[in-house]
Amino acid sequence: MIVGIPREIKTDESRVAMTPFGVEELTHAGHRVLVQSGAGEGSGISDQDYERAGAELIPEAATVWQQAEMIVKVKEPLPMEWPHLRAGQVLFTYFHFAADEHLTKAVMQSGAIAIAYETIRDAKGTLPLLTPMSEVAGRMSIQEGAKYLERPFQGRGILLGGVPGVAPANVVVLGGGIVGANAAKVAAGLGARVSLLDVNLDRLRYLDDVMPRNVQTLYSDRHTILDCISRADLVVGAVLIPGARAPRLVRRDDLKRMPPRSVIIDVAIDQGGCIETSRPTTHSEPIYIIDDVIHYCVTNMPGAVGRTSTYALTNVTIPYALQLANHGWERAMQRNPGLAEGLNIASGKIVNKAVAATFGYEAA
Ligand SMILES: NC(=O)C1=CN([C@@H]2O[C@H](COP(=O)(O)OP(=O)(O)OC[C@H]3O[C@@H](n4cnc5c(N)ncnc54)[C@H](O)[C@@H]3O)[C@@H](O)[C@H]2O)C=CC1
Ligand SMILES: CC(=O)C(=O)O
Numbered sequence: 001m002i003v004g005i006p007r008e009i010k011t012d013e014s015r016v017a018m019t020p021f022g023v024e025e026l027t028h029a030g031h032r033v034l035v036q037s038g039a040g041e042g043s044g045i046s047d048q049d050y051e052r053a054g055a056e057l058i059p060e061a062a063t064v065w066q067q068a069e070m071i072v073k074v075k076e077p078l079p080m081e082w083p084h085l086r087a088g089q090v091l092f093t094y095f096h097f098a099a100d101e102h103l104t105k106a107v108m109q110s111g112a113i114a115i116a117y118e119t120i121r122d123a124k125g126t127l128p129l130l131t132p133m134s135e136v137a138g139r140m141s142i143q144e145g146a147k148y149l150e151r152p153f154q155g156r157g158i159l160l161g162g163v164p165g166v167a168p169a170n171v172v173v174l175g176g177g178i179v180g181a182n183a184a185k186v187a188a189g190l191g192a193r194v195s196l197l198d199v200n201l202d203r204l205r206y207l208d209d210v211m212p213r214n215v216q217t218l219y220s221d222r223h224t225i226l227d228c229i230s231r232a233d234l235v236v237g238a239v240l241i242p243g244a245r246a247p248r249l250v251r252r253d254d255l256k257r258m259p260p261r262s263v264i265i266d267v268a269i270d271q272g273g274c275i276e277t278s279r280p281t282t283h284s285e286p287i288y289i290i291d292d293v294i295h296y297c298v299t300n301m302p303g304a305v306g307r308t309s310t311y312a313l314t315n316v317t318i319p320y321a322l323q324l325a326n327h328g329w330e331r332a333m334q335r336n337p338g339l340a341e342g343l344n345i346a347s348g349k350i351v352n353k354a355v356a357a358t359f360g361y362e363a364a
Contacts, residue, residue: 001031001032001069001070001324001325001328002031002032002034002067002068002069002070003026003031003032003033003034003068003069003070003071003072003321003325004033004034004036004064004065004067004068004070004071004072005017005018005033005034005035005036005039005055005064005071005072005073006036006039006061006064006065006071006073006081007036007037007038007039007041007061008039008042008073008074008075008303009061009078009080009081010075010078010300010303011282011283011284012282012283012284012300012303012304013042013074013075013300013303013306014041014042014043014303014304014305014306014307014310015042015043015074015300015302015303015306015309015310015313016039016040016042016043016045016074016306016310017072017073017074017093017313017314017317018033018035018072018314018318018321019040019043019045019310019311019314019318020045020049020050020052020053020055021053021314021318022314022317022318022321023035023050023053023054023055024053024054025318025322026321026322026325027053027054027055028054029322029325029326031325032056033054033055033056034055034056034058034063034064034067034068035047035050035055035056035057035058035064036057036058036059036060036061036064037057037058037059040310042303042306043306043307043309043310043311044306044307045310061081061084062084065081065084065085066084068089069089069090070089070090070091070092070321070324070325070329071089071090071091071092071093072092072093072317072321073091073092073093073094074093074094074300074303074313075093075094075300075303076093076094076095076096076100076103077091077093077103077106077107079102079106082106082110085106085107085110085112086110086111086112087110087111087112087347088111088112088113088347089110089112089113090112090113090115090324090329091107091112091113091114091115092115092117092317092320092321092324093116093117094116094117094118094133094270095107095114095116095117095118095344096116096118096270096271096299097114097116097243097344097345097350097352097355097358098243098244098245098271098272098354098355098358099245099269099270099271099272099273101359104345104350104355104359107345108345108348108349108350109348111347111348112345113329113343113345113346113347114343114344114345114346115324115329115339115342115343115344116342116344116352117129117130117317117342118130118242118243119242119243119341119342119344119352119354120320120338120339120341120342121338121341122338123338127242128316128338129313129316129317129320129342130178131178131316132309132312132313132315132316133302133309133312133313134177134178134179134182134267135178135182135312136301136302136305136308136309136312137179137182137267137301137302138178138179138180138181138182138183138186138236138238138267139182139183139185139186140301140302140304140305141179141183141236141238141265141267141301142160142171142183142186142187142190142234142236143186144265144286144296144301145160145171145187145234145236145263145265145296146159146160146190146234148263148265148287148294148296149169149233149234149262149263153287154261154287154289154294155261155262155263155294156233156259156260156261156262157261158233160187160190160191160192160233160234161190161191161192162191167193168191168192168193168214169192169193169233169234170192170193170195170228170231170232170233170234171183171184171187171192171193171194171195171232171233171234171235171236172194172195172197172228172229172232172234172235172236173187173194173195173196173197173235173236173238174197174220174225174235174236174237174238174239174249174250174274175197175198175220175237175238175239175240175268175274176196176197176198176200176203176204176207176217176238177198177203177238177239177240179236179238179240179267179268180196180198180236180238181196181207181211183236183238183267184196184207184211184215185211185212185215187234188211188212188214188215189212191214192214192234193214193216194211194214194215194216195215195216195218195228195232196211196215196216196217196218197217197218197219197220197224197225197228198217198219198220199219199220201219204217204218204219220239220249225249225250225254226254226257229250229254229257229258230257230258231259232258232259232262233259233262233263234262234263234264234265235250235258235262235263235264235265235275236264236265236267237249237250237264237265237266237267237268237269237273237274237275237278238267238268238274239268239274240268240271241271241354242354243344243352243353243354243355243358244271244354244355244357244358245271245272245358246268246271246272246273246274247274248273248274248275248276249274249275250264250274250275250276250277251276252276252277252290252291255277255290255291255292255293256291258291258293260292260293261292261293261294262293262294263293263294263296264278264293264294264295264296265296266278266295266296266297267301269281269297269298269299270299270300273297275295277290277291277293277295278295278297279295279297280297280298280299281295281296281297281298281299282298282299283298283300283303283304286298320339320342323335323336323339324339329343346364349364350363350364351363351364
């Protein structure tokens, strides 16, 4: 198979979808890998590194898209990439369709085969291709939150850990999955008082066992959310219903209860965000303020730490890319039902039930 790795074009995205190790694995298995020149730059991987691994360097994105039978990417195709999509071509990347109806329609119209990293499952039922980026974003959410709580960044001037004689910050984490657990762990490590909310009681029991004593686990109902945010210096949005649009747990009216210049980091923005007032932002312009509450809603948080993130991501994607290249997408999915969960759109039809329900379609 011919596999194409275009350079990522999303604003401030420094990841690349394949490392030289991945190229080696594919070429040793008899596949051709076309890498767009400069694709690895943001992650500190040179064209020569790719060439040594057996890749063919291609200057133009259009040629990579044209020649490849499977495109492996990091982020969803952007509008300027849509004209490249074509029937039967496999696209293997993050899509987050539920947050973007235009993208959904463009991919349907193209007839391409969209296999979304974020809905592939492993034998334990977890989301192995989302996990590493959620680990990065969860840890980063506290780093970013701490920064925007500083006065020069417009925050309320609060140090997460406090100091002897002065109370630490209150951090509220909505969703206790991978993002939430990583956020809670880092916030607790810095000395903050952390409230970690989820609707899955088994998950809360587990978190209660493993988290330090300054993390309190709470059932996520409306009353508890309102109570927590009224004291919150920092709120992290980390809920997920795989494939679906994120539930809106904090409404516009609720912002009035939050302390002035408190900070929301809505990590779940890639699925539409779990705060009513969230809208996508970029690393270049990460925040905006509504009702005196700072909103940070960057859709590609791991893109800021490209080197760490590229390696963390490709550690998990390469085995699946190999299965797709070795067997073709249909046979690979017959052999691996967890990979089949990644099929979101095929030949013009939405296959993923949660994505179809978001836009009022019947899943094929
Ligand atoms: N902005 C960015 O750059 C990035 C965003 N993400 C996103 O972060 C979100 C979270 O991802 P993960 O932690 O990996 O998902 P996960 O599936 O590990 O955890 C989600 C948690 O939300 C909980 N949940 C569902 N409904 C809830 C509710 N009403 N109240 C409280 N908890 C609820 C679930 O029980 C689950 O424990 C996803 O949308 C993911 O795509 C992940 C990485 C990077
Ligand atoms: C999960 C995702 O969308 C990202 O890492 O950018």
